[in-house]
Amino acid sequence: MNYLLHILIMCAIYLILALSLNLLIGFTGLLSITHAAFYGIGAYISTLLMVKMGFNFFLTIPLAILGSMIFAVIVALPSLRLKGDYFLLSTLAFQVIVFSILYNWIALTRGPYGIPGIPKPKIFGFEFGEIPVYFILAVVIAFLIFLIFKQLYFSPFGRVLKSIREDEIVANALGKDPTKFKIEAFIIGGGLAAIAGSLYASYVTYIDPTSFTLDESVFILSIIIIGGTGNLKGPLIGTIIMLFLPEILRFLRIPDTIAANMRQIIYGALLVILMRLRPQGILGEYRFE
Amino acid sequence: MIALGFSVIYNTSKVFHFAHGAVYTFAGYTFYTFARLLKLHWLPSILFAILLTILLGMAIENFIYYPLFKKKSSLMVGVISSLGIYIVIINFIAMLFGNETKILRPGVEKAYEIGTVILTRIQILEFLVFVILSFFTVYLLKFTQYGQALRALADNSNLASVLGLSLKKLRLISFGYGSFLCGVASILVALDVGMDPQVGITAVLNGAVAVILGGVGIFESAILGGLAIGVVQNLAVWQISARWESAITFLILLFILIFRPQGILGKRRRLEEL
Numbered sequence: 001m002n003y004l005l006h007i008l009i010m011c012a013i014y015l016i017l018a019l020s021l022n023l024l025i026g027f028t029g030l031l032s033i034t035h036a037a038f039y040g041i042g043a044y045i046s047t048l049l050m051v052k053m054g055f056n057f058f059l060t061i062p063l064a065i066l067g068s069m070i071f072a073v074i075v076a077l078p079s080l081r082l083k084g085d086y087f088l089l090s091t092l093a094f095q096v097i098v099f100s101i102l103y104n105w106i107a108l109t110r111g112p113y114g115i116p117g118i119p120k121p122k123i124f125g126f127e128f129g130e131i132p133v134y135f136i137l138a139v140v141i142a143f144l145i146f147l148i149f150k151q152l153y154f155s156p157f158g159r160v161l162k163s164i165r166e167d168e169i170v171a172n173a174l175g176k177d178p179t180k181f182k183i184e185a186f187i188i189g190g191g192l193a194a195i196a197g198s199l200y201a202s203y204v205t206y207i208d209p210t211s212f213t214l215d216e217s218v219f220i221l222s223i224i225i226i227g228g229t230g231n232l233k234g235p236l237i238g239t240i241i242m243l244f245l246p247e248i249l250r251f252l253r254i255p256d257t258i259a260a261n262m263r264q265i266i267y268g269a270l271l272v273i274l275m276r277l278r279p280q281g282i283l284g285e286y287r288f289e
Numbered sequence: 290m291i292a293l294g295f296s297v298i299y300n301t302s303k304v305f306h307f308a309h310g311a312v313y314t315f316a317g318y319t320f321y322t323f324a325r326l327l328k329l330h331w332l333p334s335i336l337f338a339i340l341l342t343i344l345l346g347m348a349i350e351n352f353i354y355y356p357l358f359k360k361k362s363s364l365m366v367g368v369i370s371s372l373g374i375y376i377v378i379i380n381f382i383a384m385l386f387g388n389e390t391k392i393l394r395p396g397v398e399k400a401y402e403i404g405t406v407i408l409t410r411i412q413i414l415e416f417l418v419f420v421i422l423s424f425f426t427v428y429l430l431k432f433t434q435y436g437q438a439l440r441a442l443a444d445n446s447n448l449a450s451v452l453g454l455s456l457k458k459l460r461l462i463s464f465g466y467g468s469f470l471c472g473v474a475s476i477l478v479a480l481d482v483g484m485d486p487q488v489g490i491t492a493v494l495n496g497a498v499a500v501i502l503g504g505v506g507i508f509e510s511a512i513l514g515g516l517a518i519g520v521v522q523n524l525a526v527w528q529i530s531a532r533w534e535s536a537i538t539f540l541i542l543l544f545i546l547i548f549r550p551q552g553i554l555g556k557r558r559r560l561e562e563l
Binding site (some may be wrong): 031078081082084085086088089090092093094096097100101104214218221225258261262264265267268269270271272275276279 | 353356357365366368369370372373374375376377379380381383384490494497498501533535536538539540542543546547
């Protein structure tokens with residue numbers, strides 16, 4: 001039972017990541033691979049505040065969001081001047097730089113040794129320690145964020161983003177400044193991704209930089225590309241497929257040594273096949289035109 | 290050399306070829322298979338490995354990119370498929386050979402001193418091959434019929450096809466040649482410092498940075514970009530620490546992208562054209 005709940009908690013965390021990346025890719029048409037950096041920044045800010053300064057978990061979340069939003073502005077300003085491949089490379093550059101900082105700034109992050117002993121969230125003396133209790137917390141937070149995104153996706157703001165995706169010049173002609181909206185999308189997407197980081201850190205109680213690598217960014221990207229971009233269903237189905245698939249492989253009794261590689265091969269092959277046959281993903285609406 | 294290979298492919302097909310990194314890893318491992326596991330002599334091993342590498346590069350183009358190109362898919366679809374193939378090939382290699390670093394040559398290499406510089410034999414060989422292949426590539430592109438056709442393709446693919454050049458064939462040639470350069474580089478580096486399945490991504494990213502640094506659209510500029518990146522990285526390792534190497538490479542990339550997106554040798558273009 002705890003095993004199933006564990007997978008569901010991870011689903012909740014990745015759902016937050018997928019929804020926030022969807023705002024960038026599916027809505028605004030910005031193929032960004034910096035998402036693991038936002039995730040990592042959220043995790044590290046929360047952790048450091050809790051471990052070093054004894055902050056309450058729920059107090060660290062707004063600060064993690066704030067930190068991640070500031071970083072989003074730093075990424076967005078130079079990257080948004082670029083297009084296509086160059087934009088992708090620029091976000092990739094930020095991803096690698098953030099990983100390097102987490103890995104090498106040993107005085108602050110303890111680098112490759114990671115930070116152990118992260119406290120579980122507590123509120124009014126009640127601790128979210130046990131897996132079932134934590135599961136409720138994760139689901140509630142993920143559900144709240146799901147609602148926020150539901151509002152966002154169908155708000156005038158969301159529609160402007162879609163119009164920018166379809167045709168930037170038209171959006172501009174209608175008096176909407178595309179750059180301004182793109183930066184806002186980045187800030188919101190990046191900021192909310194930080195929540196996933198905080199949740200992850202306090203759930204596993206140990207973080208190190210290898211959880212926030214380029215591969216992780218690619219994984220989040222594949223969740224929404226496989227599930228589908230531009231709506232709410234896509235990220236949801238993508239998260240479920242991508243997180244349950246490895247568990248199914250486990251039951252097929254594939255030896256552990258090759259299971260990890262097998263999983264990656266399946267993800268990779270899925271990406272190639274979907275791009276060929278159905279570029280908008282399983283339930284998506286945006287086709288990367 | 291990786292940069293040069295990447296440049297040949299990127300300029301002609303406009304595909305951001307992530308899988309170039311997989312091709313790179315593949316070359317090293319096939320060489321390893323022939324030379325160490327099948328105990329072949331090194332010369333046929335190198336030839337076979339490079340041949341297979343070229344075939345792999347062409348197969349990726351033929352079965353993955355070309356159909357997408359025909360469907361007029363966007364660049365982003367190409368990038369994502371490329372990433373997908375990269376993941377598949379790399380993990381396949383990791384599954385067969387394991388994730389640990391493989392050393393191709395046991396023992397310490399004989400070292401030579403030239404002035405104050407100490408180089409091993411294999412490093413001198415790397416340098417020579419690099420110079421020869423650079424000149425050879427420039428010669429091919431400038432003075433042979435295929436080279437000129439490739440440059441025409443890079444400049445304007447619609448016009449090239451109107452003039453009766455076969456896009457399919459030319460793209461295949463560019464992937465084959467790009468993979469050839471990449472394979473040679475991979476085997477030399479593997480001989481020097483060994484390899485693991487993850488070397489490819491670093492190699493291709495460095496290559497991409499070098500191409501942009503040198504200037505997209507001009508094949509030769511990748512040579513300059515590659516040299517510049519190599520020098521800066523080694524200075525960084527020497528002055529600061531090896532751990533910041535990739536961060537510094539990407540900081541350079543950001544500066545280039547922001548302040549001079551056309552690269553060192555590139556002509557000034559408007560951002561919309563990029």
